[in-house]
Amino acid sequence: WKTGGVNEENQKSVNSIFQAMIIAFILITATMVLQFGSFRKAFIVLLKIPLAISGVFIVFALTQTPLSFPTLIGILALFGITVYHSMLIIDKINKNLKAKMKLKHAIADGAASRVEPILFGTITTVVGLIPITLSDPLWRGLGGAIIAGLLFSGLLMLLFIPVVYYKVYEKEEA
Numbered sequence: 001w002k003t004g005g006v007n008e009e010n011q012k013s014v015n016s017i018f019q020a021m022i023i024a025f026i027l028i029t030a031t032m033v034l035q036f037g038s039f040r041k042a043f044i045v046l047l048k049i050p051l052a053i054s055g056v057f058i059v060f061a062l063t064q065t066p067l068s069f070p071t072l073i074g075i076l077a078l079f080g081i082t083v084y085h086s087m088l089i090i091d092k093i094n095k096n097l098k099a100k101m102k103l104k105h106a107i108a109d110g111a112a113s114r115v116e117p118i119l120f121g122t123i124t125t126v127v128g129l130i131p132i133t134l135s136d137p138l139w140r141g142l143g144g145a146i147i148a149g150l151l152f153s154g155l156l157m158l159l160f161i162p163v164v165y166y167k168v169y170e171k172e173e174a
Contacts, residue, residue, distance in 0.1 A: 010069070017072040024079050025049070032083070036090065044164050045086040048157055052082040055152020056145045065144055074145025081125065081146065082153055088114045089161050103169060111162040122154045 025046070032042030053075055060067065089110055096106030126147050133143030 013069055014072065017069070017076060021072075021076055021079070024076060028079060028083055032087070035087070036094070040168055041090055041094075044161060044168060045083055045090055047164060048082045048086045048153055048161065049079055051156060051160065052078050052149035052153035056148045059148035059152060060144065063144075065140065068138075068141040070139055071141030071145045074142040075149070077142075078146050078149040081150065082157070085118045085121070085154065085157060086161055088118060089157075090165070093162075093165060103166065103172075107162045107166055111158055115158060118154065118158070122150050125150060 029042055029046060032045050033039055036042060036045075056071070056075060056078070059065075060071070065071075092114055093106050093110035096109055097103070099106075101109065129143040129147055132139045133147060134140075
């Protein structure tokens, strides 16, 4: 016996999304390394991706929302959105350090000064996705994944990224 038809096509689609996620991760990594000129800073930015994905799984488990193909597309879109938010913080910290601020002050100012743009960017994205998420169960996974990932990781990121940045670079300050 062999499975075919719809099941086979679904499996091909899921495999193609997983391949796209791997390619996206590699391209995002390369872009971050070029942008920041540092593998460590790129790594700090990329740490937010698993945080956002875990938020999707936690919220979906709590709301008993099934994982679907559109959910995987939403998770893929979440990669870029969450990385962008982390880039804003890291970029501001780098500018502060170039302005000769102490590490702790540069990190605190970098995170604090980016709260508003990240918060309003998250709010506008969430509000914009609410209609598609509520309109059709087919798209609930896509919108729900992005909303859950942004809300979960957005709040934690403002603490997570500065703490990790400090732990990675604290020895260089001395």
